[in-house]
Amino acid sequence: MSAKENFIWGVATAAHQVEGAWLEDGKGLNIWDAYSHTPGKITNEDTSAVACDHYHRYEEDVDLISDLGVGGYRFSISWARILPDGKGAVNQKGIDFYNRLIDGLLAKGVTPFVTLYHWDLPLALQMEDDGWLSYRTAEAFARYAEVCFEAFGDRVKHWMTFNENWCTAVLGNGTGLFAPGRVSDDEPYIVAHNLLLAHGLAVKAYRDGHYEGQIGIANNCDFREPLTDSDEDRAAAQESLEFFYGWLTDPVVFGEYPAIMRERLGDRLPEFTPEQKQLLKGSADFLGLNHYTTHYASRTDQVENAVSSEDGNGGISDDQQVVLSSDSDWPVTSMGWFVVPWGFRKMLNWIHERYNGLPIYVTENGTALANNDVETAIDDTERAEFIQSYTNAMKEAIEEDGVDVRGYFCWTLMDNFEWTRGYDMRFGLIFCDFETLERTPKASYYAYREIIQSS
Ligand code: GAL
Numbered sequence: 371m372s373a374k375e376n377f378i379w380g381v382a383t384a385a386h387q388v389e390g391a392w393l394e395d396g397k398g399l400n401i402w403d404a405y406s407h408t409p410g411k412i413t414n415e416d417t418s419a420v421a422c423d424h425y426h427r428y429e430e431d432v433d434l435i436s437d438l439g440v441g442g443y444r445f446s447i448s449w450a451r452i453l454p455d456g457k458g459a460v461n462q463k464g465i466d467f468y469n470r471l472i473d474g475l476l477a478k479g480v481t482p483f484v485t486l487y488h489w490d491l492p493l494a495l496q497m498e499d500d501g502w503l504s505y506r507t508a509e510a511f512a513r514y515a516e517v518c519f520e521a522f523g524d525r526v527k528h529w530m531t532f533n534e535n536w537c538t539a540v541l542g543n544g545t546g547l548f549a550p551g552r553v554s555d556d557e558p559y560i561v562a563h564n565l566l567l568a569h570g571l572a573v574k575a576y577r578d579g580h581y582e583g584q585i586g587i588a589n590n591c592d593f594r595e596p597l598t599d600s601d602e603d604r605a606a607a608q609e610s611l612e613f614f615y616g617w618l619t620d621p622v623v624f625g626e627y628p629a630i631m632r633e634r635l636g637d638r639l640p641e642f643t644p645e646q647k648q649l650l651k652g653s654a655d656f657l658g659l660n661h662y663t664t665h666y667a668s669r670t671d672q673v674e675n676a677v678s679s680e681d682g683n684g685g686i687s688d689d690q691q692v693v694l695s696s697d698s699d700w701p702v703t704s705m706g707w708f709v710v711p712w713g714f715r716k717m718l719n720w721i722h723e724r725y726n727g728l729p730i731y732v733t734e735n736g737t738a739l740a741n742n743d744v745e746t747a748i749d750d751t752e753r754a755e756f757i758q759s760y761t762n763a764m765k766e767a768i769e770e771d772g773v774d775v776r777g778y779f780c781w782t783l784m785d786n787f788e789w790t791r792g793y794d795m796r797f798g799l800i801f802c803d804f805e806t807l808e809r810t811p812k813a814s815y816y817a818y819r820e821i822i823q824s825s
Contacts, residue, residue, distance in 0.1 A: 380442030398454025416792025456492030588658030625651030664713025
């Protein structure tokens with residue numbers, strides 16, 4: 371990679387997916403603890419109570435991260451471990467755990483990239499304040515963020531406020547697939563609004579605190595390629611990208627939602643006050659991108675291989691006025707996601723152009739294979755090929771198109787609690803045996819190391 375000095379290769383996880391220790395050392399409950407213990411919500415009735423037991427095995431995991439040869443490790447902090455009820459007393463044992471993890475990484479020369487919120491809202495805030503439907507949760511988040519900046523800001527120089535606000539808004543409060551499991555056409559827009567304001571408040575606290583470092587946000591987006599060259603299909607693709615990535619990113623760059631959303635949604639879309647616009651404008655030092663797949667976009671429903679709105683863009687699909695489809699030649703992963711590396715390259719270009727060259731980190735990219743026995747699972751050439759083809763596409767975006775990509779974080783270090791899919795979907799470079807908790811690197815672990823070494 372030509373921008374070698376600037377570029378960081380990494381691997382990612384999230385607290386709730388790996389830590390376990392759900393009732394230990396003073397941790398409070400969060401909405402995913404509750405959701406994963408609700409019958410019928412998770413495949414095989416799996417729960418996240420133990421997950422990979424990373425809370426107790428982090429030293430072994432830091433060694434595995436270091437041996438992988440990555441320069442960065444992206445992980446998230448569990449809000450309820452730091453503030454068990456979301457806003458009251460600080461739990462020192464929670465702070466101690468992340469101190470041990472951060473110091474362990476730094477001792478091995480691995481740079482920590484920290485996400486403050488990866489979906490695990492303290493349950494008390496959901497019950498008392500209606501979670502992200504309330505601005506009070508945004509204020510509570512800002513305080514939690516400040517506690518983290520004070521505790522870890524001397525060593526952590528790369529922060530992300532939120533992971534995939536689209537999922538919190540649409541899957542959590544639109545389709546009801548994710549915690550807290552609410553179903554609504556309008557709540558996603560209210561939730562997203564409060565998440566964005568929470569981001570703004572936290573970034574203000576970070577900047578006012580004069581910490582040395584960068585703070586951004588990790589949003590997800592699938593790419594939308596126009597099905598045909600018609601003006602209608604091109605508009606469908608562009609507008610659906612604005613409804614997806616633009617919705618949660620335009621405000622933190624420009625201080626306003628995309629025009630198409632304001633026009634189409636009218637008063638269903640909350641408005642920012644002039645002060646809030648100021649708070650949000652320019653509030654990201656970098657943009658994270660979590661990217662997994664691509665679809666064709668068109669206006670007409672006369673398409674082959676239509677992708678259902680549930681698999682495509684969830685509860686706000688009617689508002690997007692887009693019909694999604696795929697190509698029968700595209701390989702499909704165990705999650706039902708299409709493997710389209712050129713879509714990744716175009717996605718990176720789209721972000722680069724829309725946000726005037728703001729630095730980008732690929733904060734997640736990877737693939738699932740549903741192999742539950744270790745022998746089959748470690749022979750994962752498919753994953754190795756996926757990573758090779760997607761990192762090649764990224765390389766083209768950097769070297770041929772001039773996109774400013776600063777890093778790539780593979781999802782994920784080891785098989786873990788894959789939300790509603792429980793332990794059934796394995797995304798890891800390392801196999802995790804959920805009975806014995808033994809970790810075994812897969813072929814893709816070595817292949818990714820090779821890609822890093824030869825870059
Ligand atoms: C992302 C999410 C991760 C992980 C991944 C694979 O949406 O941030 O936590 O689960 O998808 O599904």
